[in-house]
Amino acid sequence: MCRLSLLIFSALSWGAIALAGPKLEEIPSYALGIDALSGSLWDVAASRFEDSLKTPDLDPPVRQALLLRLAEARIRGDQVEAAEETLADPALAEHPEVPFWKGQALVKSGRFNEAIELFQEQAIGPKAPHRREALLTTAALQRAIGDSKGSLETIDILLKTNPDSARARLLKARLLIDDGQPAGALKVLPQGTKLKGAEAKKADLLRAQALLESEQYEDAATIFNALIEDPKDQSLERHHTAFLGLARARIASDNTVAAADGLLAFIQQNPESPLLDDAFGLLMECLPEQPTPNDVILTRLREWVPKPRLTSSAIPTSSERSAASYPFIDPEQNPLAPAAMFHLALGLRMENSGDSRLEARRLLLRLRLEYPDHPLVARALLEGGRWDLLDDRRQQAAAHFAALESLQGAPPELRAQGLILEGNARSKEQDFKGAEEVNRKAASLLEDEQRETALLNAATALLAGGNAGGFEELAGEVDSPELTSDLNLERGLFLTSERDPAAASTLRAFIATYPDHPRMAEARLHAALATLQDQPPDIDFAREQLAALSDEERATLPPGMLTMAEIRLHDRAGEWAEAADRAKRFLEGHADDPIRQLVLFEQGKALFQNKDYNDARLVMEKLALDFPDSPQAPAALLLSARAAAEGATPQSQTESIALFDKLIESDSPFADVARIEKADMLIRRLSRVDDAVKVLDPWFKQMEKDDPLLLSVGLMLGKALYASAETDSAKLVQALEVYDRLLADLPEDSPSRSRILHQKGLTLEQLEGRESDALICYMDVIQNAGDDPRTDWKSVDNCGFSALRILEKREQWRAARKLASDIAKLNGPRAKEAEDRAKDIGLKHMIWDE
DSSP states (O other): OOOOOSSOSOOOOOOOOOOSSOOGGGOHHHHHHHHHHHTTOHHHHHHHHHHHTTOTTOOHHHHHHHHHHHHHHHHHTTOHHHHHHHHTOGGGTTOTTHHHHHHHHHHHTTOHHHHHHHIIIIISSTTOTTHHHHHHHHHHHHHHTTOHHHHHHHHHHHHHHOTTOHHHHHHHHHHHHHTTOHHHHHHHSOOTTSOOHHHHHHHHHHHHHHHHHTTOHHHHHHHHHHHHHOOTTOOHHHHHHHHHHHHHHHHHTTOHHHHHHHHHHHHHHOTTOTTHHHHHHHHHHTSOSSOOTTOHHHHHHHHHSOOOOEEOOSSOOTTSOGGGGSOEEOOOOOTTHHHHHHHHHHHHHHHOOHHHHHHHHHHHHHHHHHOTTSTHHHHHHHHHHHHHHHTTOHHHHHHHHHHHHHOTTOOHHHHHHHHHHHHHHHHHTTOHHHHHHHHHHHHHHOOHHHHHHHHHHHHHHHHHTTOHHHHHHHHHHOOOHHHHHHHHHHHHHHHHHTTOTTHHHHHHHHHHHOTTOTTHHHHHHHHHHHHHHSSSOOHHHHHHHHHTOOHHHHHHSOHHHHHHHHHHHHHHTTOHHHHHHHHHHHHHHOTTOTTHHHHHHHHHHHHHHTTOHHHHHHHHHHHHHHOTTSTTHHHHHHHHHHHHHTSSSHHHHHHHHHHHHHHHTSOOTTHHHHHHHHHHHHHHTSOOHHHHHHHHHHHHHTOOTTOTTHHHHHHHHHHHHHHHHTTOHHHHHHHHHHHHHHHHHSOTTOTTHHHHHHHHHHHHHTSTTOHHHHHHHHHHHHHHOOSOTTOOHHHHHHHHHHHHHHHHHTTOHHHHHHHHHHHHHTTOTTHHHHHHHHHHHHHHTTOOOO
């Protein structure tokens, strides 16, 4: 994180002022104040300047100079409110230097944005006093708040008028390195011997860091080494930065042994270093992915961890409370101990044996008990909670995160990380309300992009919990354009997951409104999925979105989801061979992907639709066998049975029965569908109608009136009884009973009545003396056919022509001609055929219109 130097401006000189009253140098307390100021004795300096202001007969310019010096001392001494009171003195009204010092007061109080605004408006103009210092301060502030672009622009303003400003060039180099432009930093750094002393060392350090970022590791290491060997003119922090820079260069060169040795020596020799935590972090980078118990780094860390010293009363006296006998820990005064405990715990966790994981937990507990006020306690709680989640210790994780949240002095960022992890855990448990609450709490601790990420997590939790109203309320509270765009995307993703018809239009609008959004690839993928769910699907739009994804964008997307979108595109376009091939290519390269089962199912379905029945069957049977608990397993078994039924050999068709039976015997929701399809297979393909009756009859008899399969089963049973009757009239009577039950249970306006009555009529015709009853059934349909859009015109025409056949058989030509005309007037699919039939009957039998 960028750290803003306190009051970047240099000490300012004050010109001699020719006045009638005492001059500044004639005031003894003023000289003492300047001396204290140069010695960083801010309180003393402020006291001396306050005494100076009590000097009688001060001229206004002298008084102004003393007030500004007093304000400076108070700002440097962190007395911001007192400094602001000084700057508000009427004697300083309209003084041109006041905006500069007010800006510095704002810097001291951490109000960086206000300070930047004040400097830009009043302190960096061409004629502003201390313009150079104001520009440098503004640039530093902009860097501190993450506005590297603005900071570079501010520095360039200064460099236009003062291109040789060493401080400006050094700051610009620092900014370019931070911004990932090390080549630019190397160009801007002063060359040769233009710099001396501390500035020369600062330039060398920046040059080494730029070379490191440019992957010129040997050159960088050479400069870092030189800085390490010559600490003169370096601050402690910069000197230690060179040590760590050398370690980074060695790690980047894969020389982790030398890096580790150097870091271990540095830590041992500099236990009070301000960069100790960074040094330990680099040391952990030198560990192998799974270190052995005797690893050199772990061994050295153990040496720095003191043995616990427990003291207690062995037996409490009668006057002591029981708590007095509880052992308390008196840690050794070892400055390396807390960091060594923490990082040894991390290393042992990486070792990943049962004993090492337990020891790692014990070390984190020791750190909390022995050094309760150490900054690493917060990180220990965070890591402990993270480990608990990985180890499926949910309650312990929640306890760790709760302790972190309540830990006094814990950095807001760490507390927020704990809350976010807790929120993720609650989301996995489908406690979406709780997830939303903790993510909102995390957002309150964060700023800028991190805050927006936490709010986005809260918004997605609201959507996942079905609280669309809460989501819209949160979206309405947002004033960030970036977060608003993310929320619009999340809305589209949620609607897609819910198969909401509004999903496609929402994502279309997002793509059109935010063409440069960093998550555009995700938007295009889900837009394709959403439009492929529509009826009818917009195949061209979906194809366009998937084609727009670059190879780099595809690499950022979940491969399974991308594959599913492409498979569904081929499926909706009727390109089943391509769909099957796309699934095959995915399966060959993603053996462990969790979406593999769904892709297998899509592959089998595409093969079935492409009439590759044998391959479809093999794929579906494998899915059902290898993943019996998969949500796709029952449907896969059903499609496998269908594929066998469509096979070209009698053996395959017979095997389909066994597959249907396996599904029927399960508790799958497809069991009833399998029962119907088995019966259909027995009737249509195997001509085993008696066996079909045995499947359907007991099932139909136990069905309730409102069973959704009642009609399908009844019609199929009636057909099977009709087909198996031959000379057995009892089966025909049984079929009539089935049809009568269906007619009784269905509403009067059901479009299925015409189909039932047609099959009932056919059955009646087979019974001796029931032909007239059959004719009545048929005519009931013809006479009641109307304008209902649900009308089953095929069954209406079938009834009409069946009735016409009976009338022609009876040679009732006049009635037959009229019936044919009535059928034609209904305008059904066979209306023209009926019209021609009426004409033929009329001509042949000399029947004319009256």
